[in-house]
Every structure is written in structure tokens, then in C-alpha cells.
Amino acid sequence: MNAALLEVRDLQVRIATRRGVVRAVDGVSFDVPRGAALGLVGESGSGKTMTLRAVLGLLPPEARITAGQVIFDGQDLVPLSDAQLSRVRGSRVSMIFQEPMSALNPVMRVGAQIAEGPVVHLGYSRARAAERALELMRRVGIPDPERRLRAYPHEFSGGMRQRVMIAIALSCDPELILCDEPTTALDVTIQDQILRLLARLCGESGVSLVFVTHDLPVVAQICDRLAVMYGGQLVERGEASELLAAPRHPYTLGLVRSAPDFDEVRESLVPIPGSPPSLITPPPGCRFHPRCAFAEEDCQVTEPPLHLLPGGRATACLHDERCLQAAP
Amino acid sequence: MSFVIHRLLLLIPVAVGVTIIVFFMIHLIPGDPARTILGIHATAPAIAELHREWGLNRPLAAQYWLFLNRLFHGNLGQSLFYQVPARTLIFGRLPVTLWLIIYSVVLAIVISVPLAMVAASRKDGARDQAVRAIPLVGLGMPQFLTGIVLIYLFALRVHAFPVGGYGSGIGGHLRSMFLPSLTVAIGLAPVIIRSLRVSMIEVLGSDYITTARAKGVRGGRLLARHVLRNAVIPAVTVLGINIGFLIGGTLIVENVFAIPGIGQLMIQSIFARDFPVVQGVTLVFGVIVVVVNLLTDVAYTLLDPRVRFGR
Amino acid sequence: MTALTGTGLPVELPRARSGRWYRQPALVAGLMVTGAIVAMAIAAPLLASDNPTAQNLGATLQGPGAHHLLGTDQLGRDTWSRLLYGARVDLRVAFIAVLFPFCIGTFLGSLAGYFGGWVDMVLMRLVDIVVAFPFYVLVIALVFVLGPGERSIYIAIAIIGWVSYARIIRGQILVAKRQEYVLAAQSGGLPTYRIIARHLLPNVISQAIVYALSVDMIQDILAIVTLGYLGLGIPPPTADWGSMIAAGQSFITTRWELSMIPGIAVVITGFGLSLIGDGLADLLRRGES
Numbered sequence: 063m064n065a066a067l068l069e070v071r072d073l074q075v076r077i078a079t080r081r082g083v084v085r086a087v088d089g090v091s092f093d094v095p096r097g098a099a100l101g102l103v104g105e106s107g108s109g110k111t112m113t114l115r116a117v118l119g120l121l122p123p124e125a126r127i128t129a130g131q132v133i134f135d136g137q138d139l140v141p142l143s144d145a146q147l148s149r150v151r152g153s154r155v156s157m158i159f160q161e162p163m164s165a166l167n168p169v170m171r172v173g174a175q176i177a178e179g180p181v182v183h184l185g186y187s188r189a190r191a192a193e194r195a196l197e198l199m200r201r202v203g204i205p206d207p208e209r210r211l212r213a214y215p216h217e218f219s220g221g222m223r224q225r226v227m228i229a230i231a232l233s234c235d236p237e238l239i240l241c242d243e244p245t246t247a248l249d250v251t252i253q254d255q256i257l258r259l260l261a262r263l264c265g266e267s268g269v270s271l272v273f274v275t276h277d278l279p280v281v282a283q284i285c286d287r288l289a290v291m292y293g294g295q296l297v298e299r300g301e302a303s304e305l306l307a308a309p310r311h312p313y314t315l316g317l318v319r320s321a322p323d324f325d326e327v328r329e330s331l332v333p334i335p336g337s338p339p340s341l342i343t344p345p346p347g348c349r350f351h352p353r354c355a356f357a358e359e360d361c362q363v364t365e366p367p368l369h370l371l372p373g374g375r376a377t378a379c380l381h382d383e384r385c386l387q388a389a390p
Numbered sequence: 391m392s393f394v395i396h397r398l399l400l401l402i403p404v405a406v407g408v409t410i411i412v413f414f415m416i417h418l419i420p421g422d423p424a425r426t427i428l429g430i431h432a433t434a435p436a437i438a439e440l441h442r443e444w445g446l447n448r449p450l451a452a453q454y455w456l457f458l459n460r461l462f463h464g465n466l467g468q469s470l471f472y473q474v475p476a477r478t479l480i481f482g483r484l485p486v487t488l489w490l491i492i493y494s495v496v497l498a499i500v501i502s503v504p505l506a507m508v509a510a511s512r513k514d515g516a517r518d519q520a521v522r523a524i525p526l527v528g529l530g531m532p533q534f535l536t537g538i539v540l541i542y543l544f545a546l547r548v549h550a551f552p553v554g555g556y557g558s559g560i561g562g563h564l565r566s567m568f569l570p571s572l573t574v575a576i577g578l579a580p581v582i583i584r585s586l587r588v589s590m591i592e593v594l595g596s597d598y599i600t601t602a603r604a605k606g607v608r609g610g611r612l613l614a615r616h617v618l619r620n621a622v623i624p625a626v627t628v629l630g631i632n633i634g635f636l637i638g639g640t641l642i643v644e645n646v647f648a649i650p651g652i653g654q655l656m657i658q659s660i661f662a663r664d665f666p667v668v669q670g671v672t673l674v675f676g677v678i679v680v681v682v683n684l685l686t687d688v689a690y691t692l693l694d695p696r697v698r699f700g701r
Numbered sequence: 702m703t704a705l706t707g708t709g710l711p712v713e714l715p716r717a718r719s720g721r722w723y724r725q726p727a728l729v730a731g732l733m734v735t736g737a738i739v740a741m742a743i744a745a746p747l748l749a750s751d752n753p754t755a756q757n758l759g760a761t762l763q764g765p766g767a768h769h770l771l772g773t774d775q776l777g778r779d780t781w782s783r784l785l786y787g788a789r790v791d792l793r794v795a796f797i798a799v800l801f802p803f804c805i806g807t808f809l810g811s812l813a814g815y816f817g818g819w820v821d822m823v824l825m826r827l828v829d830i831v832v833a834f835p836f837y838v839l840v841i842a843l844v845f846v847l848g849p850g851e852r853s854i855y856i857a858i859a860i861i862g863w864v865s866y867a868r869i870i871r872g873q874i875l876v877a878k879r880q881e882y883v884l885a886a887q888s889g890g891l892p893t894y895r896i897i898a899r900h901l902l903p904n905v906i907s908q909a910i911v912y913a914l915s916v917d918m919i920q921d922i923l924a925i926v927t928l929g930y931l932g933l934g935i936p937p938p939t940a941d942w943g944s945m946i947a948a949g950q951s952f953i954t955t956r957w958e959l960s961m962i963p964g965i966a967v968v969i970t971g972f973g974l975s976l977i978g979d980g981l982a983d984l985l986r987r988g989e990s
Contacts, residue, residue: 118604120604148606152606157601159601166601167616169623170619426848526979527968527972527975530968530974534946535946535967546954642931656838656841657931676838
């Protein structure tokens with residue numbers, strides 16, 4: 063089966079605001095093969111969260127998918143109605159969110175929340191779903207699950223709540239899990255635990271992942287492929303270790319340089335100068351050019367297409383070979 | 391649990407204050423209270439008798455103590471008009487008023503919840519604007535007028551309901567009390583709708599609803615298990631705050647529809663200058679509000695596990 | 702204004718609104734409606750066709766006609782004139798009745814908000830106690846106790862109504878007293894009453910004024926009309942919308958307009974005031990953002 067599990071093609075998401083139309087996602091394409099983990103990286107405002115939400119049609123009311131396709135297992139999800147999408151959500155594709163405190167229903171017991179998926183999608187009886195919930199809680203490493211089943215979200219710590227979210231995501235044995243910065247709100251030590259958990263679970267069951275984050279070391283730990291987003295567009299794509307070792311886009315280069323790395327003590331952290339572009343009136347030509355150290359005249363004029371490089375990589379820089387010369 | 395105890399403790403000064411205000415009513419009467427109250431029956435011995443009975447010659451504190459003492463023994467004074475203990479009159483009619491209150495709350499909820507849901511589901515849409523316009527007209531409409539209109543339309547033109555009274559038997563009660571309860575409910579609905587709509591909009595926009603939708607939960611299940619369960623919590627609080635208004639509404643409605651509850655008793659006693667009964671009814675109303683507020687707090691604790699299990 | 706199509710999905714963008722008060726539709730409409738009613742009330746002697754208390758037992762319960770614009774009531778009094786003079790009474794009493802709670806409540810609320818501590822605690826307990834009684838129960842009981850007439854109404858409403866203002870002002874002052882200009886005034890050694898009266902109050906009073914003009918005014922009009930209906934308001938023969946409605950209730954099957962006309966008048970007045978309240982509140986909010 064050569065076709066990828068998830069194929070996003072030229073996705074466009076626009077948001078209506080008082081100040082104008084925001085081009086939150088502007089022509090993004092990527093593939094997620096079965097069993098693979100794709101990291102979607104970028105600063106806040108780069109459009110990565112919107113992309114993820116668009117896959118399941120969970121955009122906020124002011125936002126709309128205005129073009130593109132989201133092909134899951136051969137079927138385009140974009141034209142589907144909310145009713146049809148709900149059959150996919152939670153059962154074949156599930157999602158994990160950033161803030162476990164606000165993402166769990168405060169008045170519903172944790173066990174019931176985990177059991178809800180199987181009840182709705184798999185037709186489990188309450189008893190059977192409860193057993194499944196218990197089993198899942200053990201799998202994600204929640205201690206004393208029999209008692210915790212009847213507890214409420216506010217009785218759990220942040221890390222435990224995130225484990226609950228993961229249990230919910232796994233409850234119907236999905237084929238794809240979308241992760242929206244699940245570790246950003248957690249302590250560093252807990253982050254590590256959660257990442258290991260995710261990696262293990264995916265390894266065990268062959269579930270594909272799309273992992274959105276702004277944190278490079280995190281994504282390096284768990285993903286085998288990366289897609290870098292900037293200003294609502296995809297600027298670089300490729301295999302994770304290669305990309306991080308030798309970036310072919312100035313933005314990726316900047317990200318790598320500004321990320322702390324615990325394995326090697328770097329000389330100094332170099333932040334990327336400037337601020338994210340306006341998504342209402344983006345800069346002409348390449349969106350990164352105002353902040354790019356290697357910018358040339360043509361960068362201000364031509365919008366660089368994503369062109370392929372050897373080894374399954376792609377970059378949207380007109381002068382990507384410059385990056386090779388700079389050491390990360 | 392400690393939350394409830396805490397609220398109970400806060401209630402004590404309020405309860406005391408309520409008794410003080412009711413006690414003080416007699417001293418607001420200009421001139422000699424006994425003479426004014428007795429009116430045309432004000433003979434010297436009658437005045438002296440009242441003075442003695444109410445201890446009007448003694449210092450204020452002593453009077454209050456006397457009053458409180460009587461209260462604890464369940465003595466609300468003697469009706470000047472009927473010559474029976476005020477307590478008998480009041481408690482005899484109390485069930486009717488309680489019926490009216492409960493029926494009104496039920497109808498208010500039945501009206502408000504669907505309207506709030508309609509408004510919240512498409513914020514700023516046409517239906518939302520329509521629902522938001524309701525308080526604009528509703529606020530200016532006195533409850534007795536609503537009652538009169540309802541009587542005219544549904545009791546006089548169309549004989550669907552009786553013009554007034556309490557009726558007999560459960561069925562009779564339900565029928566007779568429908569229009570009055572509806573009147574009170576209509577008075578209360580705009581307030582409940584407004585706050586329920588806001589809290590539903592808030593809930594609809596929250597993260598856990600997105601999570602639920604991401605799980606594939608939708609429609610009725612989403613509404614019942616996720617949206618409503620969270621949205622009712624602030625609405626219960628609002629209902630509790632407005633319970634005074636609701637109960638005041640029953641007072642007026644009882645008089646429009648000639649319902650034999652304590653509200654009608656109060657007005658009748660005013661015209662009969664039966665001060666002890668008026669005082670007693672005022673006190674009972676105050677107590678009802680305080681008790682209902684306490685019940686609302688308890689309900690709130692039961693509904694919101696974050697409060698119940700502390701932090 | 703729709704923006705953007707792409708896949709043909711129009712997206713509505715919110716309209717920009719200006720802050721000019723005369724461009725606020727709600728405020729303008731409210732002012733017009735209420736203004737019209739107030740104008741008619743003031744001009745009652747000019748507009749009325751008869752003395753509102755003049756009885757004419759030979760022409761009772763007549764429908765609208767040549768002599769009597771809106772007909773007559775059961776004692777032959779002209780409904781139109783009674784309506785106008787009733788407006789005078791009800792509006793005047795309501796307006797005056799709003800002033801006392803406003804002043805008392807603002808005063809006490811600023812004390813509670815500014816000083817905090819036990820002053821605040823005592824005041825809040827007092828508020829809780831007053832609020833423990835349903836509004837009408839207490840108003841009616843007080844009016845009974847104080848005797849019939851206008852003065853009792855003012856006193857009763859003052860005793861009960863100050864609570865809302867106290868709460869509003871207290872809340873506003875609690876926030877405002879942390880502002881820099883208050884610290885500046887305090888460090889300048891200004892006496893407390895001056896700080897509160899000349900520095901804090903002018904900044905926080907706007908919400909109380911909106912409340913007074915809209916919600917409270919409506920509440921007072923309704924209270925006066927209700928008291929009139931129950932027979933506890935302004936004593937007869939003075940015309941008053943409430944007593945007109947009560948008198949008309951017995952004749953509702955034949956002359957429904959006797960009750961409904963004053964009723965509609967009350968509703969329209971309330972509606973106008975609501976619009977003013979909404980418009981003012983919107984205006985304030987825009988001014989703050």
C-alpha cells in the first residue's frame with residue numbers, strides 16, 4: 063500500500079477578523095505514511111495548529127477551509143458534513159490538545175470521558191467501555207486506575223491529565239493521532255515522560271502521528287519526518303535527523319540555532335531577529351525575507367515554490383544552498 | 391460539605407437581620423403604633439392592651455428580645471382581624487404559595503432553556519437577536535399586566551383555564567395554577583435566558599467541548615452530557631439570586647388571580663389593618679428566600695465537583 | 702460585508718461601529734420614545750380634554766368618540782385626560798424616587814469600597830439582609846406601615862433601593878482605587894472625602910447613572926404602577942396608571958381598553974427606558990475600549 067494514510071494537498075484556511083482576512087494556512091501540502099510520525103514545527107502564528115484543526119474540521123467559527131484537500135485513507139475529508147466527520151473523529155483519527163486542564167470536561171468523571179469514545183463509536187455497553195477505560199489507564203501508566211476511574215479532572219496533576227487525554231485518544235484504536243503541542247504546558251521532566259509514552263504506544267500499535275510543536279528538541283525525540291511552517295506556509299520538509307543536521311531553509315536554520323540542545327552545549331543561543339509576519343498582508347515574495355540573513359533581491363519579488371531536493375526533501379527557498387555553508 | 395457549613399454560618403447574621411427589620415416595622419409607624427393600627431377601634435383600653443402585649447413601653451432591646459423569644463416558640467402574634475394566631479392563618483395558606491413557586495420555577499426553566507439554547511447555538515444570528523430582544527419588551531411589562539392579559543386571552547376569550555382560584559385535586563390545581571405560574575415564569579424568563587445564553591456561549595467555546603467534538607461526540611449527546619451539565623452551574627446561581635424576584639412575583643400574581651396563598655393574605659391583612667399578620671407574612675417571605683438561597687448553594691455544590699471536593 | 706470566496710464559502714465580517722451617541726440606534730430610539738412620553742406628560746394640561754378627576758355619571762363606560770378621545774371609565778371620567786395626568790404622576794414620582802437610593806447607595810458604596818475592612822463587611826451584611834426580602838414584599842409592608850401617600854413610597858423605595866447602587870459603586874471603587882491618580886491624590890495629602898468625591902466618584906459614577914436611568918427607573922415605575930394596582934399607591938382620586946388598570950379589570954370583557962391603554966403606556970415607557978439603558982451601556986463600553 064503505497065498511498066500515505068494522510069495526504070494534505072494545498073490546504074488553505076482563512077479567518078475573518080475585524081482587521082481583515084487572515085490567511086492562516088496558505089497552500090500547505092504534506093504526507094503522513096502509515097506508522098510514521100510527522101512533526102509540524104513553527105512559531106506561534108505559523109498556522110500549524112490551524113492546519114491540524116482543519117484536518118478534523120474543528121476550526122473556530124470564524125475560520126473556513128477555502129481550498130485544498132485532506133485525503134485520509136483515500137477519502138477527502140473537506141467536503142464532508144459535520145455528521146459524517148464525527149464518525150471519523152475519535153474512531154479513526156483522534157486528537158490530543160495542549161491544555162489538559164481546560165481540555166477535559168470538569169464535571170464528568172475521567173473514566174466516563176475515556177469510555178465515551180467506545181460507547182459512541184464502537185457500540186460498547188457501559189460495563190465493557192468501563193473495562194476498556196481501565197485497561198487504557200493502565201496502558202498509559204496511570205497508577206491506581208480502579209480508584210482513579212471515578213475521579214474528576216481537577217484531582218489529577220498536569221502530567222496525569224495529559225495521560226488521560228492520551229488514553230482518550232487511544233480508546234477506539236485510531237489509525238492516526240493528531241497532537242497539538244501536548245507537552246508545551248508541562249514541566250520538562252514530565253514532558254519527557256509523555257513523549258516517551260507516545261513514542262512507545264505508537265511503536266507498539268503502528269499508529270501514525272502528526273505532532274505540532276514549536277519546540278525542536280521535543281520533535282527530534284519523537285518524529286521521523288519534519289515539516290516546517292512559517293507564515294502560514296510550508297517552508298521545508300524532510301527526514302528529521304537530516305533536516306536538523308543540515309537545514310536547507312534559513313528559517314529552519316534559525317530555529318535550530320535558537321534551540322537549546324541538551325546533548326551538546328552550544329556556544330550561544332541565537333534567536334531569530336524580527337517578528338512573525340502579518341497574515342493579513344504578508345510580505346511580498348518570500349514571507350521570511352524581512353528576517354532572513356541571506357535574502358537577495360529576488361526573494362522580495364518571487365514567492366518561492368516548494369521544490370524537491372534529493373533524498374525526499376523539499377524546501378521553499380530560492381537560495382537554499384546558502385544554508386549548507388552556514389554551520390548550525 | 392465545609393462549603394455548605396460556611397454558607398450556613400454566613401446566613402446567621404442575615405437571619406438575625408431579617409428578624410430585626412421585621413421587628414422594626416412596628417416602629418416605623420408614625421405616631422403611636424397601637425393607635426394607628428387599631429384605627430377606628432382605638433379605644434383607650436384596647437390601646438393599653440396592645441401596648442402591654444407588644445411591650446411598647448419597654449426599652450427597644452427588651453422589646454426585640456420579647457419578639458425573638460416569641461418567634462422561637464413559633465408565635466407570630468395574634469391576628470387582630472380574625473382573632474386567631476397569625477401562625478395558623480399563614481401556615482394554612484403556605485402550601486398554596488409553595489405550589490405556585492415550584493410550578494413557576496418549572497415553567498421558567500421549560501421556557502428559558504430551549505430559548506437560550508437556540509440563541510447560543512448561533513451567536514449573533516437572527517434567532518439570537520430575536521431572543522435577546524425579549525428582555526427589552528419584557529422588562530417594561532409589570533407582572534400584573536401580564537397576568538391580566540393572560541386571563542383575558544386564555545380564560546375569558548377562550549375558556550381554557552379558570553379565571554382564578556386554586557381548584558381542587560391535583561388536576562384542578564395544575565389547571566388553575568397554570569396561568570398564574572406562567573405569569574411569574576414569564577417575568578423571570580428574560581433574566582434566566584440572558585445568563586444561560588451567556589454561559590452556554592462560554593461553554594460552547596471552551597476547550598473541552600472541542601475535545602468532545604474531536605472524540606466524535608455530537609448533537610444531543612454533546613448538548614446533554616457536555617454543554618448543559620456545565621452551563622447550568624452558573625445558571626443555578628442566577629436563579630438563586632433572582633429567587634427574591636420570583637417570590638415577589640407570586641405575591642402580586644396571587645392578587646391578580648385571587649389565589650388563596652400568603653400573598654393574598656398579606657394584601658387582605660393590609661386593608662384590614664391586621665398588623666401582626668402583615669408582619670408575620672413579611673417574615674415568612676424573608677425566611678423562604680433565605681432557605682431557597684441555601685438550597686441553591688447546596689445544589690451548586692452538588693452540581694460542581696470542583697467545589698465539592700475542594701482544591 | 703462578505704469577504705473572500707475561494708471555495709465559495711462567504712465569511713461575514715463584523716461591521717465597524719462609531720462611538721457617536723447620535724449614531725447609536727438604540728439610544729436615539731429610546732430617547733425619542735421616552736422623550737415623547739415625557740413631553741406629553743409635561744404638556745398634559747394643554748393636551749387633556751377634561752379634568753381627569755371630573756366625574757360624569759351620565760356618560761360612563763363609553764367607547765372612543767368625539768368628546769372623549771379614548772372613552773370614559775366607570776365614573777364617566779375621560780380616559781385620555783387620565784392617561785396624561787397619570788403619566789405626570791407616575792413619571793414624576795418614579796424620577797424623584799430614583800434620586801434618594803442613588804445618593805444613599807453611592808455614598809455608602811463609596812465608603813465600603815474605599816475603606817474596606819469592617820466598614821465593608823457591615824455594609825455587605827446589611828445588603829444581604831435587605832436583599833433577603835423580595836422587593837415587593839418589603840415595599841408593600843413599608844408602605845403599609847408608613848401610611849398611604851407619596852412620601853411613604855419615597856421612603857420605602859429609598860430603604861430598599863440603595864442596595865443596587867451601593868453594590869455597583871463599591872465594585873467600581875474597589876477597582877479604581879488602585880489606579881495611579883488615586884495614589885497621587887493620597888500622596889498629595891488630600892483629605893479622604895476630597896479624594897472620594899472629586900477624584901474617584903466622577904470616574905466611577907457612569908455605571909450607576911446608566912443603572913439609574915434605565916433599570917432602576919423602570920423598576921420604580923413598575924413599583925408605583927403595581928402599588929397603584931393593589932390599591933396601595935397614590936390615593937384616589939388622583940389619576941395613576943396602576944389604579945386605572947385595576948379599575949378597568951372588572952370591565953375587561955366589555956371595555957378592555959380601560960385596562961389595556963394604561964397598560965400599553967407602561968410597556969412603551971419601559972421599552973423606551975430599556976433602549977436608553979442599552980444604548981448608554983453600549984456607548985460606555987465603546988468609550989472604554
